Every structure is written in C-alpha cells, then in structure tokens.
C-alpha cells in the first residue's frame with residue numbers, strides 16, 4: 001500500500017506505523033470524566049467497513065504524525081487537510 | 088523421434104542433452120522440457136496424486152496440471168515452463184513436491200521498478216498496447232512469461248522495457264504488481280508500481296469432461312498446435328479432435344501438414360461425443376464414440392472453450408460476469424487504473440456450444456476427471472452436491488478441486504459449469520471461486536531473495552563488540568542487537584559463568600556494555616513540562632547535573648516503559664529507554680507532541696547509537712573510576728547517587744553517572760560511540776589489578792531481580808499498573824500525566840489484581856520455568872484456577888538458591904503463604920515473599 005505522507009509524498013507502507021483511529025481527542029479534563037466517559041475514550045474505537053479516519057506516523061522518514069481517511073474495504077486513501085485535523 | 092524435420096522456433100543446430108528420471112535424451116535450444124520429452128516420445132511424465140494414474144503433458148503453459156517435475160532443488164515445476172538447458176536433470180513428481188534438506192544454492196534477487204504503464208502479456212493485444220502507450224514518452228514495461236514474444240519484439244520503442252520469462256503473479260493495492268522472473272541461476276522478484284496496468288493475459292483453453300479423459304496423449308487442442316508450430320514436435324501419429332467450438336478449425340490441417348493422420352473430428356455441435364477412451368501403460372490407444380464406434384489413435388486434441396485469464400483482475404477485486412455467447416466469465420465493470428484487453432477481456436470471435444459433462448457408457452463418473460492435478464472427478468462433485476453443498480466455495484473445499492499448485496486453471500470453470508448442471512443453477516449465478524495470489528507457484532527462496540542468513544534482518548552492534556567477540560562472549564539477540572549473554576571462561580558452562588559474574592559484581596568489580604539502552608535527546612523550553620506529562624513522576628524539581636528514574640504509562644494506566652532521565656543543562660534532557668522499547672517510545676512521545684500538545688516547544692532526537700555506555704559495578708567500582716578520573720571527587724558526598732559529572736581519561740571524553748541496576752555501588756560511563764571501545768579497554772586496564780570481570784545480560788538479569796527491579800516487557804505485559812508492581816511511590820498525585828485518570832478506574836483499583844511478588848521454591852534447587860502458572864491447590868488432578876504466573880526466574884549465587892519474581896492475585900496479602908506451580912507431571916511448592924531478596928535497606932549503592 002502507498003501512503004501519502006503530507007511531508008514526503010507517497011511512500012511504501014513499510015515506512016510507517018499505524019496509530020489507530022484518528023479524531024479521538026484527549027479529554028480536556030480527564031479528572032471530571034466519569035468512569036464510563038473515560039473508558040469510552042480509552043477503549044472504544046470505530047471499526048467501520050468503509051471510510052475510517054486513521055493516524056499514521058512516518059517512522060522511517062520524517063517522523064511526523066498525520067491523519068488520513070482510508071477505506072477499509074478498498075484501501076483507497078483520501079488525505080485530510082492536516083491543519084485542522086492534526087488529531 | 089517425433090521431432091518434425093522443419094518448422095518451429097527452436098534451434099536445431101544447438102542440440103541439448105538432458106536427463107529425465109535418469110535416462111539421457113536430446114532436445115534443442117528453444118525447447119521446454121515438455122516439448123523435448125514429447126520429441127523423445129516420452130508420454131508419461133508423472134503419476135497422479137491420489138490414484139497414481141499415468142499422466143502426460145496436457146498443455147503448453149503455466150496452466151499445466153499434469154507434467155510436474157523436480158529439477159535440482161526446485162520442486163513442483165511445470166515441464167511446460169522449464170526451459171531446456173545443457174545438463175538439465177529432471178525427475179517425475181507424483182503430485183507432491185519434495186523439499187530438499189540442502190540449503191538453497193541458486194541466486195535469488197529482488198528488484199523494484201516504477202512505470203507509467205505496465206502491460207502484462209506480450210501477445211498481439213499487449214504488444215500494441217505497449218506500443219501506443221510508449222508514444223507519449225511514458226515509461227512502459229511489457230512482461231511475458233514466455234522466453235520470447237509471440238510477436239516480434241523488434242521495433243518496440245526504447246522506452247518499452249521488455250521482461251521475458253517473467254510471470255506477474257499478484258496485483259495488489261494501488262497497482263503494485265509482483266512478478267517472478269526465471270533466470271538461469273535462480274530468479275528475480277520484481278516489485279513494480281505502475282500508474283496504469285494493462286492486462287493482456289489472454290485466455291486458457293479448457294478441456295471437456297468425459298470418461299478416462301486423463302490419459303497421456305490427451306492434450307488441449309491449442310497446446311497441440313503450439314507443439315506442432317512452435318516446437319516442431321508431433322505429439323502423436325494418429326489424432327482425433329474432440330471439440331464444442333470452432334477454434335479447432337485450423338487444427339486438422341496443422342496435424343496433416345505434420346504428417347499426423349486425422350482419424351476423426353468429433354464435434355459436440357453435430358451431436359457427436361467421445362464417451363470413453365482406452366489405453367495401456369504408454370497412454371491413449373483408442374476412443375469410443377457415442378453409438379459405440381471405436382477409433383484407434385494415440386493423440387486426442389480436446390477443446391471445451393476458453394476462459395479469459397482474469398486472475399490478476401479478480402485478485403484486485405474486479406468483478407466477473409458470465410457471458411452466454413462465449414460460455415465464459417469475463418470482466419464486468421472497471422477497476423481504477425487497470426485495463427483488461429483482448430482475450431482476457433472476453434473479446435472473442437468463435438461459436439461454441441457449452442458442454443460441461445459428457446456422460447459415459449455405464450453411469451460411472453469416477454473416471455471423469457475435472458481437476459487433473461487434484462484427481463477430482465465428477466463422482467467427487469456429485470458426493471459434494473449430495474452432501475448438500477450448493478456454493479462453489481463449499482464444493483471447492485469439500486472436493487479440494489482447484490486447490491492444487493495450478494490453482495485450477497484448467498478445471499475452475501468446468502467446476503462452475505458442473506455445479507450449475509448438478510444443482511440446476513444458472514452458471515452465472517454459481518459464480519467463480521475467489522482468485523488469490525500467487526497466480527503461479529512462487530518459491531520461498533524467491534520471496535526471501537538475499538534476506539537470508541546474516542542478511543535476514545539488520546544486526547546492530549555496539550562499538551565494543553570486537554572486544555566481546557575476541558573474549559569469547561556468548562551472544563543473545565535483543566531485538567536487532569547482539570548483546571553478550573555471558574563470558575564463559577575455559578570450559579565453564581552458562582550457569583557457572585553467570586554465578587561467577589554475579590559474585591564479581593556483588594563482591595568486587597564488574598563491567599558491562601550497556602550501550603544498547605535507548606537514548607532520546609530532549610530539548611526545548613517546554614521540555615520539563617513535556618516530561619511531567621509523559622512520566623508518572625515529576626521532573627520539575629530535578630536539578631541540572633542529576634538523573635531520576637522515570638516510569639511511563641499508556642492512557643489505559645498500564646506501564647509502558649521506564650528508564651533514567653538526565654537533566655543535562657537548561658532546557659536539555661536525555662531519557663534512556665529499554666533496549667527494545669526505544670523506537671516505540673520515540674514514536675509515542677512524538678505522537679503526543681505533534682497531535683495533542685502542539686503548544687509545547689520540544690525537540691526529540693534519537694541518540695541511541697551516538698553514545699557508548701559502560702557500567703562499572705561493585706564495591707570496588709569507585710577505585711576503578713578514581714584511577715581513571717583522579718580529578719573527580721568520588722566519595723559519596725561529593726558524587727552522590729544519581730549525580731552526573733563530566734570528565735576525561737586518556738583523551739576520551741566521558742560523562743559519568745551514579746546509576747545502579749544491581750543495587751551495588753555503580754557508575755555508568757558514557758562516551759561518544761567513536762570512543763566506546765577505547766573507554767572499555769581503559770576501564771578494563773584500570774580494573775585489572777582488582778580482577779575486574781566482564782558480565783553479560785544474564786548476570787544483569789539475576790542482579791536486578793535479586794533487588795526486585797522490574798524489566799518492562801518481562802514483569803509487565805501491557806496489563807500491569809505501577810500500583811500492581813508496588814511502585815505507587817513513583818506515581819505523582821500533584822501533576823497530571825498520561826494514564827493518571829485510568830488509575831482511578833474501578834478495574835485498576837480492584838483488590839484482587841495481580842501484584843508483583845517474590846517466589847522462593849521450597850526446594851532451593853528447583854528452578855521455576857518463566858511463564859509457569861501459579862495455583863493455590865496442590866492437587867491439580869481436577870481443573871484449578873490460575874491465580875498468577877512466574878515472570879523471572881534465576882539461580883542466585885548470592886542467595887545460594889533459586890528464586891523468582893511473579894505476578895500473583897492479591898499477592899501483597901499472600902506474603903509468607905505457599906503457592907503451587909504445576910509443571911510437567913508434578914507440582915512444586917513456592918513461598919510468596921516481598922519482591923526483594925537482597926539489601927532491603929538499599930545501603931550497598933552508597934557503600
């Protein structure tokens with residue numbers, strides 16, 4: 001699979017490490033989260049058949065973390081605008 | 088000899104000698120093993136896998152199901168694809184390959200290529216696609232599995248790279264094509280990225296299914312033409328054609344021009360059929376027609392139609408649909424950046440009357456072969472359908488049809504037709520089985536290429552490695568690192584060496600190469616805030632010139648890694664990690680910095696390989712350090728625990744740390760890697776009068792376990808909190824850090840969590856296996872509940888007995904009690920203790 005690093009361009013997937021689901025922000029105030037809300041942040045992740053926002057790091061390249069949207073059926077990748085979606 | 092006097096694309100002036108099953112034969116340059124065997128009247132090439140029936144050459148390409156051979160160490164080769172080579176030694180295979188026990192000596196390589204257009208298949212469709220793609224100046228690769236192009240390769244523009252003997256066997260995401268190139272001394276694995284892939288892979292002829300349709304001398308009609316016209320070989324003397332379509336029309340005249348008598352043309356469209364065949368030990372002798380006529384012949388050319396070769400297209404999730412007119416499955420719809428052309432796209436021009444089954448004379452279906460390689464008959468398929476199978480995938484698994492090394496290239500669509508016929512479903516509704524890579528068998532040797540032996544995985548060595556080798560160290564692999572495990576003296580065994588090394592560290596002075604520790608340089612005005620958030624303990628109180636042990640958790644509150652963090656200067660820190668955890672910790676730190684904490688100005692750099700580090704350990708380590716660095720005051724008050732000093736010895740710049748991982752008075756001496764070996768040798772020289780002893784990772788493990796120091800990844804496994812380890816003291820209550828909130832979850836506060844404990848086997852000679860389970864009940868004849876496990880276990884010279892660390896439910900409530908360890912056939916008792924066995928008062932580090 002080719003992964004488009006926003007800094008380096010298309011590179012083979014062996015240069016990257018997978019960081020799981022993206023767009024799951026660290027709760028602003030963990031202490032005020034009840035157990036259920038905290039558990040949801042820690043343990044619950046989407047597992048869609050289709051488009052999924054994912055976090056990747058270009059470990060063997062520029063070492064930058066970034067987001068993309070990957071279709072889990074076709075592996076089609078849609079880069080997301082890095083600025084507002086750094087999580 | 089059945090070699091024709093003229094014709095074909097072979098070189099009669101270059102005879103080639105080869106052996107088959109020990110007999111010597113002669114062929115020509117340009118022959119395959121199959122054509123050369125036919126030219127020498129060798130009709131039986133192999134025997135079938137289940138019934139041991141004689142089988143001969145059936146096709147002229149990679150779809151061959153019968154003629155499987157062994158050539159040298161390479162097994163499961165198709166005689167139709169083995170190019171004749173001087174001195175070739177081949178042998179029959181009876182359906183199963185033979186792996187040699189000898190190491191592979193052939194050379195296999197990998198090569199990467201990029202192009203705008205990759206054309207798979209060098210027939211007329213592929214060639215013209217390559218030619219027109221090349222006109223734009225694009226990089227074009229044209230590949231074909233044959234040693235020569237069907238059409239002349241002259242006249243192709245220079246930007247077309249032609250790869251012959253190269254079979255594309257996998258089409259993966261974003262047009263990554265894997266292809267196997269056969270070379271004289273091995274092979275080459277091509278990994279090609281193509282913007283556009285053009286599949287001009289042609290079509291496979293399929294046979295007809297009738298009784299005893301597997302005898303040597305029965306060949307696909309198109310293959311017969313190939314042997315006549317390309318190889319100048321007559322595969323028989325008296326031929327019959329059995330067909331259901333008009334692609335066989337030119338065959339009769341081809342046979343006659345080769346001097347082969349055409350005894351009959353049996354055409355299903357004229358309501359004719361062959362219902363059985365006769366033969367002897369050498370193959371086909373006669374065919375029986377519907378109506379009873381018997382025709383003597385030694386060659387039967389069969390054609391049941393054509394299947395577009397859409398394996399690659401289908402691997403890439405391309406959909407297929409059934410085409411009634413040509414009785415075949417062909418591409419339906421489009422794949423992005425993939426084009427299917429010519430016969431592969433079902434672009435045919437012939438008339439056909441589909442025929443999936445020709446009944447025999449006696450209602451017996453057990454010699455109607457569908458899959459020749461797997462010996463699957465119509466009777467097997469009937470059994471599957473009678474057992475309730477309807478789906479093509481179920482029938483495949485029930486009968487094993489299509490699971491041979493030919494992947495059912497000649498049988499697959501007949502299977503679909505038969506399932507349709509036997510179950511009364513329309514063929515289009517039955518559908519095909521899933522095509523999976525590889526399209527042709529690919530050897531492990533090709534996939535491995537040169538990544539074998541020493542080149543299997545990168546090896547990381549410290550700069551001190553030459554000394555370890557020269558002094559007889561036994562190494563262990565720690566990730567990619569080679570680390571000295573122990574240093575045996577003379578005929579000492581491992582246990583003896585480790586006990587001696589441990590005693591030296593406890594009683595005298597010992598030295599260890601700790602260069603493999605992960606090291607991350609951390610700089611920036613927000614570095615201390617960053618460390619406070621990453622580690623469970625606080626760093627804002629740590630002065631420049633001191634280090635502090637730190638522990639980090641993941642968001643779930645479980646221990647992730649540990650190490651010492653050094654405060655080197657204003658806004659400058661250096662964190663060590665476990666040897667195996669360095670890359671993961673760096674990625675983890677970067678993830679938080681880049682995604683959650685962009686407001687922090689912090690820069691991280693891996694400096695693992697920049698520094699060599701030498702641990703000098705033991706009560707006399709101070710004397711060694713003093714000898715090397717007379718200018719540095721080394722008394723406990725001047726150079727306290729966890730302090731850092733800068734020094735120099737014999738021109739070697741050294742950073743000294745008072746750190747211990749054994750509990751003893753100890754120093755870590757760091758120097759830029761360039762000086763690593765020189766520093767080690769300087770320490771050895773300074774310590775020689777005191778008998779300084781090099782030690783390896785095993786002694787290091789024993790020493791740290793005696794003190795109850797954990798190793799992340801050994802005591803912890805991603806389910807262990809700092810509190811479980813009895814390390815609540817390192818968890819700050821004053822500042823937020825990753826994982827903190829999880830330590831208040833109900834689950835992490837359960838009273839019955841597993842705790843780190845010590846374990847002393849009641850029999851002090853008994854070494855508990857690491858990973859052994861702990862139970863409460865000595866009687867394990869019935870099912871017992873596991874309440875823990877052993878994480879570390881050693882023999883201790885200091886304690887004069889064995890000991891272990893483990894994780895045990897409610898462990899801290901069980902100190903002094905007995906648990907049991909079921910081993911193979913017996914149960915061992917162990918006393919639960921606090922997880923510290925030596926120097927509980929922590930006085931030795933300052934002694």
Ligand SMILES: [Zn+2]
Pocket residue numbers: 005006007008009058061062063064
């Ligand atoms: Zn990058």
